[in-house]
Amino acid sequence: MANTEQNSFDLHGDEEIIEVIDLNDTEATPDDLADDLEDVDFGEPSAAYNDEGWETEDEMEAEAEQDDSEMTFSRHTGSVFCVSLDPATNSLAVTGGEDDKAYVWRVSDGHVVFECTGHKDSVTCAMFSHDSSLVASGDMSGMIKVWKVETKQEIWSFQVGDLEWLEWHPYAPVLLAGTDDGNVWMWKIPGGDCKTFQSSSCQATSGKILPDGKRAVVGYEDGTVRLWDLKQGNTIHVIKGQDGHKGALTCLACSKDGSLVLTGSVDGRAKLVNTAAGKVVGVFSLEGGKATGRRDEDESNSVESVGFCNILPLIAVAYLDGTLAIYDLSTQVLRHSCRHETGIVHLQWEESSSVVSTCSLDGALRQWDARSGYMVSEYRGHAAEILDFTMNREATLAVTASGDNQAKVFCLQRPDR
Incomplete structure (x- = not known):
């Protein structure tokens, strides 16, 4: 375990002089930001139903055995809680x-490249760094470990309070984590310089x-x-009260430009926050x-996932009652309501299209055209x-994680391709 202390960054230390990030520099490139952070002081019944509208046993069995992966x-x-694809090649998943347990494995054949050993509680966070060189795994008890993919070796570990989320910086080997006690931690990997x-x-x-790469937004239980x-x-801004x-906050997303x-x-x-x-x-x-069944009047229809479309002024909001709502960003008017029979767990927009994908409690992965x-x-x-699920940038591949103890790889194919 790395021996680090809170707020141990030193802007004027004896060993080096830290270059201060210019927050007013609007021309900074991703590479510039990465360099800077290196020195941060841290309707109708279908044919599947019989005449009475009920599925026959044979039809139900056939549906249960359907496997498109x-x-x-x-x-x-045990249940698989999280999944991530390596962004550089999309050839590895964790x-x-x-x-x-956490495993890094090949998407092509499921071969285990290495196991992220040493966890003693459910692993709820596992993800690759921006350049795919590192992978972080975190369990519910707060044990966080970082592994170097090339050597398959653990290079850093740290124990925090009960872990809520884990996030890699988009340009630099910097890791953020949120915990049950309300703290947000930031480390420079593998040195372990720490800031809270x-x-x-x-x-x-x-x-x-x-x-x-200079700001982070955090949501809290209150x-x-x-x-x-x-x-x-x-803190730059605090949004509270009315x-x-x-x-409690359940999910966050930011627009492509961060505005x-x-x-x-x-x-x-x-x-929506400016x-x-x-x-x-x-x-x-x-x-x-609710989409199916009834909900007590005082039971909240929780928002489970949100996201911005990259090519159109649209947002998607996924609800516990199975509704995927597509809103027009400029008018803030509901454009489409896409119904699921069970609650939605997660959504993700494709990088360069108007298609948004969802996974739900019925075990299906679906793709929706936000235009129609x-x-x-x-x-x-x-x-x-x-x-959980994730897709590659081209939206041709999806990897899912399920309560059936399995992860599956799906090749995504649509008529417009």
Whole structure:
């Protein structure tokens, strides 16, 4: 375990002089930012039904056996909670599970490249660094480990409080984590120089580094949203009270240029925040009943996932009742409501199209055209809920993690390709 101390960065240390990031430099490139952070002081029944509208036993069995995946990874012995693809080649995946295990494995054949050993609780966070050279794994107890992919060796570890989320910096070997005690930690890897961002004692439930690499947005259990300056370690904006949420933050997303942040909460609302002004500029919520069954009047329709479309002024909000809502960003009007039979767990927009993908509690991966609101593809194969998924930049490959103890690789094909 690395022996580090909080706030141990020294701007004027004897060993080196730290170059200060110019926050007013709008011409900085990703490489510049990476260099800077190296020195930061840290309708109708279908044919599947019989005449009475019920599925026959044979039809139900056939549906259960349907598997559209190209490959299944079955090394986990408990639910698989998280999955990440290496961004450089998309040839490797890392998964973490309830069995206290994390594996790095080849997408082509499921071969285990190495196991991230040493965890003693469920691994809920596992992801590659921006250049795919490192992989981080974190368990619920707060044990975080970093591995060098090339050598398959552990190069750093640290113990924090109960872990809520983990996030790599988009340009540099810098790792952020949010914990149950409300702290946000930042480390420079592998040196381990440490900085903490302290706030209230409630959980830091979600976090995201903005595209400029200089700020991070963090959501808390009490509904507060804070925008942090990663260099100075202070809050730039705090959104709370009437402007904040009425319940814990569940998810965050930021626009491609970082000017807007979308927040989701158990209070059933998504809020649009201008990051420069720190002001809420839009509120999105659904009215009405649940997709299936009934919901008590006081039960919140939690927002489970949010995201921005990269090519159109659209956002997507996924709800616990199975509704995928597509909103027009400029008018803030609901454009399409795409219904699922069960709750949605996660959504992800394709990098260069108007298609958004969802995974849900029924074990299916679906793709939706945000222009029309129609489903364009559906992929099945899991025997339980999908808990996480990720896609490559070309949106031709998806890897899913499920409660059936498996991860699956799907080749994504659509009529327009």
